[in-house]
Amino acid sequence: xxxxxxxxxxxxxxxxxxxxxxNNSGYxxxxxxxxxxxxxxxxxxxxxxxxxxxxxxETKTVGFIVPDISNPFFPALIRAAEDYLNExxxxxxxxxxxxxxxxxxxxxxMMKQKYVDGVLIISDYLTAEQVKxxxxxxxxxxxxxxxDVPTVLVDNYQGGRTxxxxxxxxxxERIAHIRGPEHIENANDRYDGYLxxxxxxxxxxxxxxxxxxxxxxxxxxxxxxxxxxxxxxDGIFASNxxxxxxxLKAAERLNFNVPHDVKxxxxxxxxxxxxxxxxxxTMSQPLYEIxxxxxxxxxxxxxxxxxxxxxxxxxxxxxxxKSTER
Amino acid sequence: xxxxxxxxxxxxxxxxxxxxxxNNSGYxxxxxxxxxxxxxxxxxxxxxxxxxxxxxxETKTVGFIVPDISNPFFPALIRAAEDYLNExxxxxxxxxxxxxxxxxxxxxxMMKQKYVDGVLIISDYLTAEQVKxxxxxxxxxxxxxxxDVPTVLVDNYQGGRTxxxxxxxxxxERIAHIRGPEHIENANDRYDGYLxxxxxxxxxxxxxxxxxxxxxxxxxxxxxxxxxxxxxxDGIFASNxxxxxxxLKAAERLNFNVPHDVKxxxxxxxxxxxxxxxxxxTMSQPLYEIxxxxxxxxxxxxxxxxxxxxxxxxxxxxxxxKSTER
Numbered sequence: 001x002x003x004x005x006x007x008x009x010x011x012x013x014x015x016x017x018x019x020x021x022x023n024n025s026g027y028x029x030x031x032x033x034x035x036x037x038x039x040x041x042x043x044x045x046x047x048x049x050x051x052x053x054x055x056x057x058e059t060k061t062v063g064f065i066v067p068d069i070s071n072p073f074f075p076a077l078i079r080a081a082e083d084y085l086n087e088x089x090x091x092x093x094x095x096x097x098x099x100x101x102x103x104x105x106x107x108x109x110m111m112k113q114k115y116v117d118g119v120l121i122i123s124d125y126l127t128a129e130q131v132k133x134x135x136x137x138x139x140x141x142x143x144x145x146x147x148d149v150p151t152v153l154v155d156n157y158q159g160g161r162t163x164x165x166x167x168x169x170x171x172x173e174r175i176a177h178i179r180g181p182e183h184i185e186n187a188n189d190r191y192d193g194y195l196x197x198x199x200x201x202x203x204x205x206x207x208x209x210x211x212x213x214x215x216x217x218x219x220x221x222x223x224x225x226x227x228x229x230x231x232x233x234d235g236i237f238a239s240n241x242x243x244x245x246x247x248l249k250a251a252e253r254l255n256f257n258v259p260h261d262v263k264x265x266x267x268x269x270x271x272x273x274x275x276x277x278x279x280x281x282t283m284s285q286p287l288y289e290i291x292x293x294x295x296x297x298x299x300x301x302x303x304x305x306x307x308x309x310x311x312x313x314x315x316x317x318x319x320x321x322k323s324t325e326r
Numbered sequence: 327x328x329x330x331x332x333x334x335x336x337x338x339x340x341x342x343x344x345x346x347x348x349n350n351s352g353y354x355x356x357x358x359x360x361x362x363x364x365x366x367x368x369x370x371x372x373x374x375x376x377x378x379x380x381x382x383x384e385t386k387t388v389g390f391i392v393p394d395i396s397n398p399f400f401p402a403l404i405r406a407a408e409d410y411l412n413e414x415x416x417x418x419x420x421x422x423x424x425x426x427x428x429x430x431x432x433x434x435x436m437m438k439q440k441y442v443d444g445v446l447i448i449s450d451y452l453t454a455e456q457v458k459x460x461x462x463x464x465x466x467x468x469x470x471x472x473x474d475v476p477t478v479l480v481d482n483y484q485g486g487r488t489x490x491x492x493x494x495x496x497x498x499e500r501i502a503h504i505r506g507p508e509h510i511e512n513a514n515d516r517y518d519g520y521l522x523x524x525x526x527x528x529x530x531x532x533x534x535x536x537x538x539x540x541x542x543x544x545x546x547x548x549x550x551x552x553x554x555x556x557x558x559x560d561g562i563f564a565s566n567x568x569x570x571x572x573x574l575k576a577a578e579r580l581n582f583n584v585p586h587d588v589k590x591x592x593x594x595x596x597x598x599x600x601x602x603x604x605x606x607x608t609m610s611q612p613l614y615e616i617x618x619x620x621x622x623x624x625x626x627x628x629x630x631x632x633x634x635x636x637x638x639x640x641x642x643x644x645x646x647x648k649s650t651e652r
Contacts, residue, residue: 046439061419061440070405072597075396082395082422091436093387094420096408110417113372114387245601252603271398272598275571277578 002045011039022047062298063093063111063119065104072270073240073287074122077141080291081120088299090117101125108134118298121145124184137301141294143185144311150301152294152312156186159283159316160193163237163265166281170324172235172263174203176226178212178219178247180239187214190239190267208233212243219246227254227262234262235324241266241273244280248323263324269317278322286314328371337365348373388624389419389437389445391430398596399566399613400448403467406617407446414625416443427451434460444624447471450510463627467620469511470637476627478620478638482512485609485642486519489563489591492607496650498561498589500529502552504538504545504573506565513540516565516593534559538569545572553580553588560588561650567592567599570606574649589650595643604648612640 004022008015013032020026021036028036039045062085066074082092093116095107104123108130111119118137128146131138140151167175177194180187191209198204210226212219219238223246226233238244244266248258256262258278266273269284293312300307330348334341339358346352347362354362365371388411392400408418419442421433430449434456437445444463454472457464466477493501503520506513517535524530536552538545545564549572552559564570570592574584582588584604592599595610619638626633 046435068405069395069408070401072398072401075398075401078420079394079396079422082420086421091419091421091440093417094404094408095412095417096405109372114417272601275598275601277603 002043004045004047006043007036007039007045010043011036058117058302059115060090061093061114061116062090062295063095063107063114063116065095065097065107065119065121065123067099067122068096069094072242072272073268076270076287077122077291077294080288081295084292084295085299090299097123099124105130111136117302120294120298137298139294139298139301141290147310150297150307150310150312152290152297152314153186154285154290154314154316156189157193157196159267160190160237160239161196162193162316162318163190163267163283164194164197166318166320166324167235167237167263167265168197170235170259170263170326174208174230174233175235175237176208176210176223176230176233178210178222178226178236178238178243180212180214180243182211184214187239194237212238212246214240214243216242216246216249219243220250221246223247223250224254227251227256236262236264238264238266241268241270241280241282244273244282244323245276248276248280259323259325265324269319273319273321276323278325281321281324282319284317284319286317290314328369330371330373332369333362333365333371336369337362384443384628385441386416387419387440387442388416388621388628389421389433389440389442391421391423391433391445391447391449393425393448394422395420398568398598399594402596402613403448403617403620406614407621410618410621411625416625423449425450431456437462443628446620446624463624465620465624465627467616473636476623476633476636476638478616478623478640479512480611480616480640480642482515483519483522485593486516486563486565487522488519488642488644489516489593489609490520490523492644492646492650493561493563493589493591494523496561496585496589496652500534500556500559501561501563502534502536502549502556502559504536504548504552504562504564504569506538506540506569508537510540513565520563538564538572540566540569542568542572542575545569546576547572549573549576550580553577553582562588562590564590564592567594567596567606567608570599570608570649571602574602574606585649585651591650595645599645599647602649604651607647607650608645610643610645612643616640 004015004018008018018036020028021033097103104125120139122142124143126145131145131149140149142153144151179191210222212222236247238247244264247264251258251262258264266280266282269282273280273282297307330341330344334344344362346354347359423429430451446465448468450469452471457471457475466475468479470477505517536548538548562573564573570590573590577584577588584590592606592608595608599606599608623633
């Protein structure tokens with residue numbers, strides 16, 4: 001393999017000079033720089049990026065800790081972040097935490113050892129202390145870790161309100177909610193949005209709310225129970241799209257026509273809401289924009305630039321499709 | 327930050343001794359080893375893995391080059407590989423190539439610079455030379471690069487035969503095929519499997535085959551054209567599930583009842599084949615097993631072990647669902 005010494009020898013300069021050319025630091029005579037670059041090209045010399053990172057104290061690597069890449073919500077975020085980071089010369093180390101606090105901690109510790117330049121994280125467990133103690137910048141997506149940690153997300157509360165109001169506007173008079181896990185903040189915000197709209201109606205009580213755990217099958221069971229015990233339910237707001245699909249499957253099995261007998265709306269805007277019959281209405285998140293924004297903010301922080309706010313909140317789009325038609 | 331020198335000082339030993347303890351190499355007196363480990367724990371010392379990798383010539387990092395993580399086929403493979411590699415102490419660097427040969431080459435070059443221990447790749451463009459010239463082991467998934475490169479995949483030809491035979495067994499007498507891109511080997515193998523079954527029938531000619539580019543919308547257009555120009559078509563074998571979904575959407579729009587008027591089968595077994603109404607029959611790949619096998623073989627090769635064969639072919643499962651019922 002070609003070494004920096006070979007380059008120096010052939011270009012008749014010192015190793016230190018080659019190093020200055022490679023790192024674009026310190027003074028190098030322009031003619032010398034050209035000669036060194038020519039030799040680098042001729043020898044097809046590839047600088048050893050590990051040795052370089054020891055010298056420059058940066059690895060051009062970013063960690064991304066996600067709950068589970070096989071959940072269809074996350075790939076679009078990761079893809080957007082990778083597109084941006086790659087343009088900027090960074091690579092992504094990917095970790096699946098399964099929302100397991102021990103795995104999150106282990107991955108974070110591994111990131112420290114590998115000297116990543118920064119970390120993107122989607123987590124409900126990490127504490128503000130852990131983030132502040134970390135030697136590298138950390139940026140949160142989708143879920144808030146702490147008010148002091150820069151975060152990119154959507155307005156889940158308003159999204160919950162909009163979804164519920166949409167069902168009302170389409171004629172629903174008894175609206176149930178399938179909520180997400182109680183330890184996940186965005187699930188609680190969406191639930192609060194729903195409550196804000198229905199709380200003061202004459203029909204509402206707790207029996208209209210069921211736990212679906214953000215899972216398809218759990219939501220299918222929850223919807224089956226809701227529709228069986230209270231057949232006057234004519235609208236369901238599910239806190240994510242997977243659960244909306246579960247509700248659709250439940251309605252189908254019980255011979256409820258969607259949207260005629262019961263209207264269903266989800267949340268997130270994942271692609272397969274367009275695969276169902278009828279297609280599912282949803283509160284669509286701008287996933288690509290969120291991932292890109294998170295990546296670009298992290299790069300700003302890594303480069304030592306100040307960012308002027310801590311929370312970046314993206315708007316949601318109400319996608320009106322067949323499942324909530326009149 | 328705590329350094330190896332701090333540990334050495336507090337434990338009253340040399341830096342070389344601490345290094346021997348950390349790397350578990352060379353002789354260290356048992357009492358000394360205990361003392362060093364105690365100090366490491368007290369100081370919460372985290373060995374610098376970059377410096378360690380320079381010394382040990384390994385980075386415990388594996389690259390994974392995939393076409394596009396937002397295609398629902400790939401996350402299950404990546405997840406399986408990450409689960410296994412993580413257990414073995416490796417991290418994954420993820421790259422999306424968009425099936426762009428220049429991006430693949432750039433990523434491979436970046437992997438060399440970062441001294442990854444090995445690379446998993448899903449590619450149709452990489453040449454056997456590029457793989458052989460790479461300084462680290464490379465293993466192919468899903469698509470063959472060269473007979474000499476270890477590869478984990480399914481029997482696409484037999485899968486194409488089985489899917490087509492299934493449509494016949496369910497009563498179809500005019501079976502169309504929506505094929506994948508001509509530069510993708512697995513698409514051609516599936517097409518050959520289809521041809522093997524239909525070639526000698528009295529009805530078959532080229533008008534039963536359309537190009538769907540492995541894309542939903544392109545397949546929807548292709549299916550619309552097929553069914554409009556030849557309404558006697560009563561079965562469609564789509565070369566992947568996304569295209570089967572496109573065919574289902576086309577049939578729906580043309581008021582063809584699925585499965586009564588036309589039966590549809592896909593290929594791959596991605597999750598959202600269960601989201602459609604009717605649910606889609608498919609040739610299901612054991613994606614998790616394939617990802618895990620690829621990762622474990624790569625680790626074997628990295629560790630210098632010989633593997634006894636080059637091709638690992640996993641069986642497909644015919645998932646019979648509503649879309650092909652009689």
